[in-house]
Amino acid sequence: MTQPSFDPKAFRAALGTFTTGVTIITAQAADGSQVGITANSFNSVSLDPPLVLWSLAKSAMSLPVFTDGTYWNVHVLSVDQEPLSGRFASRGEDKFAGIALDDGMTCAPLLPNCTARFQCRTAFTHDGGDHLIFIGEVLGFDQSDRPPLVYQSGQYALTARKPREEVRLTKAEPPPECSYTEDLLGYLLGRAHFQMVNRLQGLLQDQHLDQAQFFILSVLCIRDRLTLDEINAYIGYTGHRVDPSDMQVLMAGGHVVIEKERYRLTADGREASLHQIAQAKAVEEDLVQTLGLGDALALKLLLKRLIERTDPGLPDLWAVSA
Ligand SMILES: Cc1cc2nc3c(=O)[nH]c(=O)nc-3n(C[C@H](O)[C@H](O)[C@H](O)COP(=O)(O)O)c2cc1C
Numbered sequence: 001m002t003q004p005s006f007d008p009k010a011f012r013a014a015l016g017t018f019t020t021g022v023t024i025i026t027a028q029a030a031d032g033s034q035v036g037i038t039a040n041s042f043n044s045v046s047l048d049p050p051l052v053l054w055s056l057a058k059s060a061m062s063l064p065v066f067t068d069g070t071y072w073n074v075h076v077l078s079v080d081q082e083p084l085s086g087r088f089a090s091r092g093e094d095k096f097a098g099i100a101l102d103d104g105m106t107c108a109p110l111l112p113n114c115t116a117r118f119q120c121r122t123a124f125t126h127d128g129g130d131h132l133i134f135i136g137e138v139l140g141f142d143q144s145d146r147p148p149l150v151y152q153s154g155q156y157a158l159t160a161r162k163p164r165e166e167v168r169l170t171k172a173e174p175p176p177e178c179s180y181t182e183d184l185l186g187y188l189l190g191r192a193h194f195q196m197v198n199r200l201q202g203l204l205q206d207q208h209l210d211q212a213q214f215f216i217l218s219v220l221c222i223r224d225r226l227t228l229d230e231i232n233a234y235i236g237y238t239g240h241r242v243d244p245s246d247m248q249v250l251m252a253g254g255h256v257v258i259e260k261e262r263y264r265l266t267a268d269g270r271e272a273s274l275h276q277i278a279q280a281k282a283v284e285e286d287l288v289q290t291l292g293l294g295d296a297l298a299l300k301l302l303l304k305r306l307i308e309r310t311d312p313g314l315p316d317l318w319a320v321s322a
Pocket residue numbers: 022036037038039040041042054055056057059060061062063085088089090091092151
């Protein structure tokens with residue numbers, strides 16, 4: 001066979017653009033020891049009969065166990081199993097330490113908490129260059145609603161589903177002279193923020209609090225005994241500037257007291273704040289239901305990245321003070 005003179009790095013990089021899930025494939029050796037490797041070469045082959053395939057590097061330490069044995073399990077990993085993927089991508093060490101396995105149909109180890117699992121028996125193997133291709137008959141499978149982990153161009157990724165129809169907030173075409181469209185990121189972020197926060201508005205009205213006071217209580221709920229300057233350092237990014245008269249209102253309402261120029265929540269203030277957090281969590285739960293957990297995780301990840309990139313240098317509210 002003529003060997004094309006590929007640059008191996010470029011070839012790998014081009015192959016890596018083919019986005020996949022991540023699996024761990026496990027088997028048991030005749031002496032009872034267990035092997036497992038992270039593999040993204042997994043794919044479906046046939047529905048009837050039910051066949052799947054994957055390929056194993058001939059250099060893998062686990063190769064003899066897979067070639068000598070008959071049974072193996074494919075675990076499609078969920079987003080929160082990234083550490084497990086790392087563990088099974090390393091060579092040698094005891095990869096199963098501390099894992100409570102599920103009972104399987106065969107001797108092959110069955111890992112818990114996956115997005116899907118396929119219990120297989122080797123049907124054929126084929127030579128595949130520096131890899132050996134395993135084609136397996138699926139003896140049994142199961143699936144959960146955990147969102148899958150994704151792998152693209154050498155990095156783990158999250159998926160955000162793309163609806164069949166394009167999402168458009170307006171049905172109208174913007175006038176040609178108007179460059180302010182619904183796709184402006186600032187508009188999307190601002191509108192999403194206000195639409196979510198507005199769902200807290202009823203509670204804040206019942207508590208006779210405005211948005212700035214809500215921010216102050218939230219900050220004091222996380223980190224008590226702050227000076228006015230410290231409160232302002234934490235919430236300055238919202239555009240609100242708190243002055244002593246704002247704090248007077250909170251003190252008059254019985255939410256806050258001042259001791260040695262430091263403000264702290266009263267029991268009533270803490271309770272008001274806990275109600276707000278409970279309401280915010282209920283709003284979030286609704287949203288996760290609507291979006292699906294995978295999309296919600298992807299959204300949070302992107303927002304965190306954006307916040308990190310645009311951080312004006314806010315003090316860390318959650319850091320334990322010295
Ligand atoms: C995301 C990802 C996908 C991988 N896919 C494969 C694969 O399909 N086949 C393979 O042989 N190795 C694959 N590997 C590498 C193996 O997991 C790695 O070489 C492992 O250490 C082999 O274990 P062993 O040498 O203990 O058998 C992959 C690694 C990662 C991180």
